[in-house]
Amino acid sequence: MKALYNYLKEVAFAFVSLANGLLLTLKYFVTPWKSIITENYPDNRNNPSVADEFAGEVILIHDENNEHKCTACTLCQLACPNNSIQIISKQVETEDGKKKKVLDKWVYHLEMCTFCKQCIDACPQDAIKMTNSYELSCFDRSTLTKILNQPGSKLKEKPKVTAKVQE
Amino acid sequence: MENPIVTPSELKTEEFVVNIGPQHPATHGVLRVEATLDGEIIKDVLPHLGYIHRGIEKMTESLGYKQSIFLTSRMDYLSAHINNHLCALAIEKAAQIEVPARAKAIRIIMDELQRLTSHELWWGSCAMDIGAVTPFFLAFRDRERILELFEQNTGNRLTMSYIIPGGVMNDIRPDFVPKLKELIKSIKDYRKEYDQLITGNFIFQHRTQGIGILSKEQAISLGCTGPTARASGLSCDIRKLYPYDGYEKLDFKEVIDYGCDNWARYVVRMEEMNQSIHIIEQLLDNMPTGEYRTKLKGVLKLPAGEYYQRVESARGELGVYIVSDGGAKPYRMKFRTPCYSNLGAVKPISVGMKIADLMANMATIDLVIPDMDR
The missing domain is CATH 1.20.5 (Single alpha-helices involved in coiled-coils or other helix-helix interfaces)
Structure with a gap:
């Protein structure tokens, strides 16, 4: 029972x-x-809800005068764990006869990048940043190797510090 | 020719080998389990590893200390922050780097949020292995909201590389704390839903209670750690035993259950989620202000010697052993990962059980395959 x-x-x-x-x-x-948290992804392309801080593709910042801040110091290249950055520099002669190293090509291998932000962290000039682009796939892998400095761009001149006159 | 007639007393049964994996949805990755069966009873279980071996330990030898951090988040991708935290702590201990108080608080919040996401995912996939599908969607819904918070503050969703030697990569956003408070409130509501859906479920209870018994002695001899060992009554929480980064100042309970079975492992993980929420709540009310990182030199060099550091990952004790020869690259970096040791428990708890219980056993041990293989 x-x-x-x-x-x-x-x-x-x-x-x-x-x-x-x-x-x-x-x-x-x-x-x-x-409970809906999903997004209509391909339909909301015009207004995607991606955070501003999202670490996407690396770009070299250019201002309106087509000038960048990269001094070709190769610190980002050394910081990169995957060798996805290649800095090619060249020697140019300035007006006063001195030889100076300037940036020739900022080669970015997107196919090898893991978006770890080490290069952004290493840059002393804040010349590069990460955009929040995320649709990075393509059909041909050769298009993933990019040259980030725009043609004709040059280094931004630092404002010259005038020597203090001793009184 | 005479037809041989077999009488029932002469019938023999043979042992039968079933390969589960490497592409089986219930193993959650590329793990092959060779199960020897006698009818439905499991006679032997032999796991085969190596399908996702990437040589992370060897790769660190060719990278600098700072650079090898990003590799560690690929080991246990469900607790990436905790993996990064481990590497950062070991390097800080060796190079004697002071970490600001704000960075320590951010690190602990991120660690506990990561533990929450990991346990939520485990809850969903464990229930799915046992036969329920709805929990998986609920778990992913809740995990998604935490991942969104990670994306806004660290830049990535899964492999963050956020905790670095000297602090954290960037400061949290000003709206992080209010958003997290709101999130914690809703997570608490969701926790009740988990209990309503699965914890009180009759079928789930019968599939887990009394199944997969791992005794305390076995847990110790196999080197099991984390919730798997704590469900067998073994006190092994690194946050309590060897506190790091200010865990000693926080008030939380080490969850121990003496049930030793699948149900006990389930209960321990569910209670750990509550404890994680409790830890985050304590930190949110008084977040320290100031610097979020100590600036380090470009190339980090550790003094020659051997260093060991351990943290409590979502799955158990995670350790790193660094041998430095004084250079910029580690001479050897060895990781002691929890899943590799916990995998050893699959055989002793499954032998003698039914084949359907093998899935439940593997689910409650919470295996992450890239963590075993590295």
Whole structure:
């Protein structure tokens, strides 16, 4: 008798527990807006909800005069764990006859980049930054090797510090 | 020719080998389990590793200390922050770098949020292995909101490389704390839903209670750590035993259960989620202000010697052993990962059980395959 009672109790508990779980499913069935967190991705391309801080593709910042801040110090190249950055510099002669190293090509291998932000962290001039672009796939891998400095761009001159006149 | 007639007493059964994996959805990765069966009863379980071996330990030898941080988040991708934290702590200990108080607080919040995401994902996938599909969607819904917060503050969703030697990569956004407070409130509501859906479920209880018994002695001899060992009554929380980065000042409980079975492992993880929420709440009310990182030199060099550091990952004790010869690159970096040791428990708890229980056992141990193989 006791065994039968326990058995029936267990069966009753089973039904109650299953109904309790289904109640939650039913709740979301009738009020689906309470749990929707997905996005209509390809449709909301014009207004994507990507954070500004999202670490995407690396770019070299250019201002309106087509000038960048990269001094070709190669610190980002050394900081990169995957060799995805290649800085090619060239020697030019300035007006006063001195030889100076300037940036020739800032080669970025997007196919090797893991978006770890070490290059941004290493740059002493804040010349590069990460955009929040995320649709980076393409059909030809050669298009992933990019030259980031725009043609004709040059180093931004630092404002010259005028020597203090001793009084 | 005479037709041989076999009488029932002469019938013999043979052992049968079933290969589960390497592309089986229930192993959550590329793990092959060779199960020897006698009918439905498991006689032997032999896991095969090596399908996702990437040589991370060897790769660190050709990278600098700062650079090898990003590799560690690829080991246990479900607790990437904790992996980064481990490497950063070891390097700081060796190079004697002071970390600002704000960075320590941010690190602990991120660690505990990561533990929450990991346990939430585990909850969903564990229930799915046992046969329920709905929990998986609920778990991903809640995990997504935490990942969104990671994306806004660290820049990445899964492999963050956010915790670095000297502090954290960038400061948290000003709206991080109010957003997190709001999130914590909703996570608490969701926790009740988890209990309503799965914890009280009759079928789930019968699939886990009394199944997969791992005794305390076995847990110790196999080197099990984390929730798997704590469910066998073994006190092994590194946050309590060897506190780091200010865990000693926080008030939280080490969750221990003496059930030793799958149900106990489930209960421990569910309670750990509550404890994580409790830890975050304590830190949010009084976040220290000031610097978020100590600026280090471009090339970091550790003094020659051997260093060991351990942290409590979402799956157990995670350790790193660094041998430095004084140069800019480590001579050897060895990781002691929790999943590799916990995998050893699959055989002793499954032998003698039914084949369907093998899935439940592997689910509650919470295996992450890239963490084993490295």
